[in-house]
Amino acid sequence: MAKVKTRYKCRNCGYISASYLGRCPNCGAWNQFEKETAEVKTVSTKATASRLMTNTGVNEPVNLKDIKTHKEERIVTPFEELNRVLGGGIVPGSLVLIGGDPGIGKSTLMLQISSALAKKHNVLYVSGEESANQIKLRADRLNVGNSGMLLYPETNMENVREQINDVKPDFLVIDSIQTMNEPSLDSMVGSASQVREVTSELMKIAKNDQITVFVIGHVTKEGSIAGPKILEHMVDTVLYFEGDGNHSYRMLRSVKNRFGAANEIGMFEMRTEGLAEVTNPSAIFLDQRLPNSTGSAVVVSLEGTRPILADIQALVTPTAFGYAKRTTSGLDYNRVALLLAVLEKRGNLMLQNQDAFLTATGGIKLNEPAVDLAIAMAVASSYKNQEILATDCFVGEIGLTGEIRKVNQIEARVNEAAKVGFKRIFIPKHNMTNKLKANNKIEVIGVASLPQTLKLVFG
Template identity: 45%
Template sequence: MAKAKSAFVCTECGAEYSKWQGQCSNCREWNTLTEIRLGSSRPGATAAGSASARNGYAGALSREVVDLSGVDLTEVPRFSSTFEEFDRVLGGGLVPGSAVLLGGHPGAGKSTLLLQTACRLAQSKRVLYVTGEESLSQVAMRAHRLQLPTQGLKMLAETSIETLLAVAERERPEVLIIDSIQTMHLEDIGSAPGGVAQVRESAAALTRFAKQSNTVLLLVGHVTKDGSLAGPKVLEHMIDASLLLEGGSDSRFRTLRGQKNRFGAVNELGVFAMLELGLKEVKNPSAIFLSRSEEQAAGSLVMVVWEGTRPILVEVQALLDESALGNPRRVAVGLDHNRLAMLLAVLHKHGGLFTGDQDVFLNVVGGVKVLETSADLAVLLAVVSSLQNRPLPRELVVFGEVGLSGEIRPVPSGQERIVEAAKHGFTRAIVPRGNAPKQAPEGMQVVAVDKLAEALEAL
């Protein structure tokens, strides 16, 4: 009898161990090791597997050693997904032979987005949509409800990778959509679908097929409680692009953000609106995020953030209230909690305003997550406005990074941010001196500041 080999893989980082242990030595997480079977240890089994793997990639990868200067720099051919916002996050469109993983919470709209994409692409390309979570009638009902063109779209309800690949070899699709990777399984793997081994090996087999046949592979992935992609960490290393569709159940807006992209930037942001007929692109996100009330309120201020290749105007709101607790609360929604604490310390040290006895609540309107530091100055001025209960002018826009010594540092693409604010009717801007334009847009008054104290005086 051949002896079965097994290994223990960490579900968080993908590290492998020969025996079980309570803590992963690589990522320091506890109770994350899962046992997987590696197959038979018969003589020649490993060599056969290695040969099979080599043959699998032979069509996609070159065995010849070439000089880097001699590599062909021809632009990788792309084609549109029929959604401009989707193309923006992908880096310009879908690349043949690429593997794209789309994740998101239940109800975010992953299947809806891909079904809309599949139905539109099927009018001009060969598309195969594989569903492992829903029946074909359920998918057809959704397509009918969304009033999508269904002619030409090939459908398959299957969870077996072997059967799926056999059908794909026969149909030769240009776009292959798998919904979802957690439902797929290989017969040779003993664990249940959704396990570490099944997800890893299924993704490897599908990616290998995509590279060989020059097929665009779109995978749907589940997420964990903290919002990260479920499954082994090696899954994210296998694919070419990892996208996350975000949006709360109480909001009709969805944001598509790239977390990894071998064919484009990872900081691009696409905005969609969930309507009765599915997801619709939002071409001008600033106009939606700036839907402010007519009445001026203290603690409300508009800032300009840079997402990928475009500026977006969003509103930040601050609320300060006298705390009844010994340790006042610091709550930030859409911003880094630790950075908020640092900015409050800078405000006390270099601005002379004490907030240690106040509960501080901060919110970015529209559910946008601000990841860059250009929001620092706007956050502090909104806090000051709420602390002193003095509304700020509605025509004021602010951006700039705040250093620990109270200096206001310039941020990238400052000129473009000011122009975007002027387009939306803002007439006054407080910006870092390093971002001050030589000639301000018509009707725009630009106040350049070097220190936090100067910005407070400019209010």
């Protein structure tokens, strides 16, 4: 008879303890341990060795050069932005996890995608959060109420498996993973063990039956997908649906992709009739720029393989207190504080008694080092009260000694700036090539240091 073993597992990181702990020694989270019971079955090592020797049901090591490969056939969807994020289309048999804040539009996105795929494929939409009537009302609002996809409101994984065997869909959507229940486990719905077990079952379904599975997941207060961290390691692709609640624009960002480039983004706009694709995001972030204004600089940022022009704004004012205030939105706070120190030390700008407020307009988040030069120019423009030419943009990383360091994909950035209509672009001197010098659509200026750039821009 199998023995029953009791253990405690951290919901945050999956750490296992023999007894209950208030604080997880692995991730430091408080009150995250939950009780689990599992049957411990003993396996005979002699029987295992026998199976290995007889080569029955056990895979053997294969020489890498003898493995025959074939190109993955991708299914192209009507959403070009989704195809871009997935690396060119949907790979059959893949497991895709989509996370995002509540109300950001995850279910709306998947309902539109499922309706588009249902025109040529068999789609099963499993909803554990909404009734069939609620989904039908939303589908009618999105003008996809007449699609041929199959809707199945259910949370029991045993029933879901039976429907998959009967329907044999090409695509399966689970909305959401935290509502699914594996009856064989006695833990509560949404716990780490339930989420892990359900995801493991969905992974087997995807790989064995070649069914593409889309899984919607909630996120925690910290912005990570709820459940054990191992959940992101199990799936093939992890997509985050991001956006500011005060703006209508949404970004679908790939943070992990086994079949394409990571950090790729797709842009959408939330409208009354659903999500609409944004094919030219650079124009959106720049269309409301105020001409002849100080404290504004344009940067060509790279999101995956897509260059995007964004407006960085800075407001520098004398502080009314003894301690200067620094506030950022869409930019890394620590990086901005570092750049302000470099500007004061290398650029001779007295910023220690100045409040500095910086933002990346449009709700976009810029994290790459190549935005450093634009941040520095925006701060200098506000401090000096001198405007930057509306036809100038900047790309470059700034070091602690004030040098402008090399960035990647410079040609794509320069071409994007020229396409939008900019006349000059300042780039690192070490990125200059003969091809860029001969560009007749935009003037490319190579700079080596922060003081040199300040002198060229402000005189």
